[in-house]
Amino acid sequence: MARLVFLGKLADLAGRANYDAWSSSGELDWADVLAILEDHLNSALADAVTESRVRVALNGAVLADKAALVLQNGDELAFLPPVSGG
């Protein structure tokens, strides 16, 4: 199981702040994550996180290439929309 965390307006789109994703194989790649968002949350969220301006952090480290990620059990993946100006 890996925890997906939604920040900013992505939490509104998801309708929740986090979601625990489960995988029978114990691993999830980017396509698996998108499929989970689409199937268990909503397709607008799945579309939104593919935007280039949306970054992801795996266990507190921002990834250069989110499409290359692999989640293991116990991982936390955060979806980070662009930070707000002031």
Added chain:
Amino acid sequence: MQADVRLAEQAFAPEAEVARFRTAHGDAGGVVSFVGQVRAGDDVEALELTHYAPLTLPGMQALAASTATRWALAGLLMVHRVGVLAPGEPIVLVAAAARHRRDAFAAADYAMDHLKSEAWFWKRECRAGQWYWIEPRAQDIADLARWG
């Protein structure tokens, strides 16, 4: 250089923070401080800042470290609110203490520009009972370019 970097869950008093900071750095020739506050008088009823703990404070600490490498500072203070704020409440305080004033001015300016455009905060404001997310501002991105 001592850096004091904090997230504040509750309202804080910038004047008291600056007084304590100035006392702690009596050897500095100058202290420059900046306070950002929720604008009053707009139709904004409240501002909410959310953060992501694994990134936000570590990112601010990294910013403090990079600020300290660029200017000769005696101390650097950064306090940033999270949670729901009312108009007039302080959002952020940056103070820089240095032997010479230009280092303090530049360090506070640099730290603020980077806090505004790069720190991991998401803001939404409440107008007429409705919450609206605040988008990135082009000006904040342009401000960053000043620093190369």
